[in-house]
Amino acid sequence: MxxxxxxxxxxxxxxxxxxxxxxxxxxxxxxxxxxxxxxxxxxxxxxxxxxxxxxxxxxxxxxxxxxxxxxxxxxxxxxxxxxxxxxxxxxxxHTSLVKAGAEWLVKTSESRSVVAALIAAVAFATSASIPGGIDEMTGKPKLQEHTAFEIFAISSLVVLVILMYSCVVN
The missing domain is CATH 1.25.40 (Serine Threonine Protein Phosphatase 5, Tetratricopeptide repeat)
Structure with missing residues (x-):
């Protein structure tokens, strides 16, 4: 015992x-x-x-x-x-422990949402900015023909969509 x-x-x-x-x-x-x-x-x-x-x-x-x-x-x-x-x-x-555990979970989920929103803001800023800048004559990105530029643009957009979904769900 x-x-x-x-x-x-x-x-x-x-x-x-x-x-x-x-x-x-x-x-x-x-x-x-x-x-x-x-x-x-x-x-x-x-x-x-x-x-x-x-x-x-x-x-x-x-x-x-x-x-x-x-x-x-x-x-x-x-x-x-x-x-x-x-x-x-x-x-x-165990009622007091259940109550404390519920409060802890709420605080944790709130802080997770804040972090996800901050990351989403950074992802939005990177997806909105164009690496290498814009060609003044044509108005198109200077690095448009490079594969790395396409990979960056697609991955930036995917991260932004996932994080925005994460913020909405939480």
């Missing part, structure tokens, strides 16, 4: 490999009727994975809970003395 509660992956894996997670061991509960799965479901800001970002933290919390759940026999899926399942405890104790 302590390995599951404190997220000690190596110790939990050792116990699993040595077949210590048998039914007789897993049936053990604490004073509140919690099994190892119940204590693995509890989120505490003091028992964090060494991962920055609330969304990534939540992802690891889910993975840990699922790992513990599928490592244990079915007999351990019971309710505690407060009539709560491990899933209910997980949902209740």
């Amino acid at each position: 302590l390995a599951a509660a404190n997220r000690h992956v190596n110790l939990f894996n050792f116990l699993r490999r040595k077949n210590f997670l048998r039914e007789s061991t897993v049936r053990k509960i604490d004073d509140e009727g919690n099994s190892a799965l119940h204590v693995a479901a509890v989120y505490s800001k003091y028992k964090l994975w060494p991962i920055p970002g609330a969304a990534a933290q939540m992802q690891w919390e889910i993975k840990w809970f699922e790992y513990v759940k599928y490592s244990m026999p079915r007999v351990s899926f019971r309710r505690n003395n407060k009539e709560k399942s491990a899933e209910e405890i997980f949902t209740e104790t």
Whole structure:
């Protein structure tokens, strides 16, 4: 139970490999009727994975809970003395982390949109400017006959279209 509660992956894996997670061991509960799965479901800001970002933290919390759940026999899926399942405890104790993760994702997507808009502006400026300048007599680009000019013009236009689409979608 302590390995599951404190997220000690190596110790939990050792116990699993040595077949210590048998039914007789897993049936053990604490004073509140919690099994190892119940204590693995509890989120505490003091028992964090060494991962920055609330969304990534939540992802690891889910993975840990699922790992513990599928490592244990079915007999351990019971309710505690407060009539709560491990899933209910997980949902209740992780609400603040879910909220923080959602805020982090919104901020990240906003900053991504700003960066995409800046790149789109640069792409527009490069596609609007003509390398080599314009011939004063004809009004056509001086490097029009060169293959590199055509490649530049086409790739500049493609980048501009992709970035504008990216800005609209985000």
